[in-house]
Amino acid sequence: MTGAITEEYLTRAAVFPLDPSPAQERLLRSYCGAARFAHNWALGQVKDNLATRSDERAAGLSEEALTASLSWSAYSLNRVWNAAKEEAAPWWPEVSMHAFRSGVVAAAAGLENFRSSKKGTRKGRPVGFPRFKSRDRSKPAVTFTEINHQGSWFEDSDVLAGRVSPNGHRIRLMLPQSTPDRDVQRRRANLAWIHTTESTRRLVKKVADGTASIQKVTISYVGGRWQASVLVRYLVQPVIQSVVRPRAPGQAGPDTAIGVDAGITHLATLSRPVPGLTDDHGHIANPRVLEKQLDRLAKVDRRLARCQKGSKNRAKVKRRRARLHGTITKTRSLELHRVSNALTNQFDVIAIEDLNVAGMANAKRHLGRALADVSLAELRRQLTYKSPDRGTTLVVVDRFYPSTKTCSSCGAVRAKLPLAVRVFECSICGMSLDRDINAAINIEAESRRLLKAKRQSLHQATSPQDVAGLRPETENADSRTEKTGVPTGTAALAACRAEPRSHATVVV
Numbered sequence: 001m002t003g004a005i006t007e008e009y010l011t012r013a014a015v016f017p018l019d020p021s022p023a024q025e026r027l028l029r030s031y032c033g034a035a036r037f038a039h040n041w042a043l044g045q046v047k048d049n050l051a052t053r054s055d056e057r058a059a060g061l062s063e064e065a066l067t068a069s070l071s072w073s074a075y076s077l078n079r080v081w082n083a084a085k086e087e088a089a090p091w092w093p094e095v096s097m098h099a100f101r102s103g104v105v106a107a108a109a110g111l112e113n114f115r116s117s118k119k120g121t122r123k124g125r126p127v128g129f130p131r132f133k134s135r136d137r138s139k140p141a142v143t144f145t146e147i148n149h150q151g152s153w154f155e156d157s158d159v160l161a162g163r164v165s166p167n168g169h170r171i172r173l174m175l176p177q178s179t180p181d182r183d184v185q186r187r188r189a190n191l192a193w194i195h196t197t198e199s200t201r202r203l204v205k206k207v208a209d210g211t212a213s214i215q216k217v218t219i220s221y222v223g224g225r226w227q228a229s230v231l232v233r234y235l236v237q238p239v240i241q242s243v244v245r246p247r248a249p250g251q252a253g254p255d256t257a258i259g260v261d262a263g264i265t266h267l268a269t270l271s272r273p274v275p276g277l278t279d280d281h282g283h284i285a286n287p288r289v290l291e292k293q294l295d296r297l298a299k300v301d302r303r304l305a306r307c308q309k310g311s312k313n314r315a316k317v318k319r320r321r322a323r324l325h326g327t328i329t330k331t332r333s334l335e336l337h338r339v340s341n342a343l344t345n346q347f348d349v350i351a352i353e354d355l356n357v358a359g360m361a362n363a364k365r366h367l368g369r370a371l372a373d374v375s376l377a378e379l380r381r382q383l384t385y386k387s388p389d390r391g392t393t394l395v396v397v398d399r400f401y402p403s404t405k406t407c408s409s410c411g412a413v414r415a416k417l418p419l420a421v422r423v424f425e426c427s428i429c430g431m432s433l434d435r436d437i438n439a440a441i442n443i444e445a446e447s448r449r450l451l452k453a454k455r456q457s458l459h460q461a462t463s464p465q466d467v468a469g470l471r472p473e474t475e476n477a478d479s480r481t482e483k484t485g486v487p488t489g490t491a492a493l494a495a496c497r498a499e500p501r502s503h504a505t506v507v508v
């Protein structure tokens with residue numbers, strides 16, 4: 001038997017920021033446009049097919065006499081596209097065929113999500129029928145899947161044959177199919193490699209020695225910059241070793257648990273101070289770089305508000321704002337990696353609050369609150385994939401649990417606590433405590449209660465259904481942990497109890 005990890009493979013995304021030349025950027029934009037075109041085209045075919053069949057049904061035709069239904073699989077939609085592309089997009093030779101396939105596959109995935117959601121076989125929120133992507137509102141992205149040789153994502157055949165030393169800072173850009181025009185061929189050949197601002201060496205080494213394989217590469221325009229997200233399947237060597245974790249003196253329970261409240265004034269607040277990670281109260285401060293960026297963002301926002309609608313200047317300020325948002329997200333994410341590493345290494349149980357998904361959709365939210373949501377989502381994403389690897393149980397406390405409004409000392413619940421009020425003062429027992437620390441303590445206490453209830457129900461082994469409120473991460477919650485087969489929830493909990501802790505190498 002192995003520990004918490006029973007699968008041999010883990011799927012992770014490695015993201016490399018790109019620095020394309022202007023010509024490469026033009027080509028990338030045309031690829032993304034082509035992907036969007038193919039996505040909308042495939043969706044249009046499916047919609048037309050559905051409409052035709054329903055019209056025919058309404059006209060009284062029998063089921064056999066109806067127009068044949070169109071299969072929603074990526075494979076068959078691709079075939080339909082290939083048969084029609086000459087007519088639908090006579091310009092198709094200008095872009096790589098991968099771009100069209102990327103769009104068709106995305107449409108098929110959207111249709112499948114809709115179908116499985118409707119059938120009730122998909123976890124999470126209900127998914128509607130996929131919508132057409134518009135130029136303005138969709139994220140430019142294109143996915144490349146097939147390639148002859150894994151190494152050729154990063155190096156050309158000469159390097160692979162050992163004739164030239166590897167570069168380590170580039171990733172392949174698939175070019176359009178060959179053309180008889182020699183000049184065009186030569187110009188295009190110059191575009192074949194996009195410079196990456198970070199080295200790909202670590203990944204290339206793993207691919208070369210066979211411990212990692214690349215599933216697909218998605219190039220997208222995020223936060224004002226281009227990036228390549230490489231989906232990698234890692235071979236996990238199950239190194240079984242027990243994790244020795246420090247125990248607080250006089251600690252009652254068998255587990256060390258910690259409650260985490262992600263915020264904006266502080267990066268996060270823990271239910272108790274952790275040496276080396278928090279200050280004396282339990283706060284993890286925002287890094288100074290981030291403070292500066294937040295100041296800058298506020299300034300850019302004010303400038304944007306003063307700009308004439310539809311003006312060139314406004315577009316310029318908007319671009320700067322997008323880039324700044326990207327930088328902030330990245331800085332915060334790097335810092336959160338430090339936090340999530342420390343937490344998963346030191347604690348058996350980590351409790352966080354569920355996301356306010358409905359609130360996040362509201363665009364008019366306060367900037368600070370919106371950023372706090374983003375950082376909570378990122379922290380949760382990191383903890384979700386790191387926890388199982390390190391034998392840690394992640395407990396997500398229901399967002400209807402009033403963590404901020406409850407007194408962590410006596411349990412009294414206040415009617416409301418406006419965001420501006422930074423100190424929780426209890427009128428029943430007189431306790432006075434920082435608002436975030438109070439919330440973090442409550443989150444930890446709630447997770448203990450949920451785990452206890454869960455364990456009891458596991459013990460009795462009578463009711464397999466989930467304890468209300470305890471909702472371990474589902475596979476739908478994070479696409480990056482999909483298909484990894486890492487036990488979650490009940491299975492992880494059972495594995496944690498029964499087995500020595502396994503410590504797997506985690507590649508971030």
Ligand SMILES: [Zn+2]
Nearest residue numbers: 407410426429
């Ligand atoms: Zn109280």
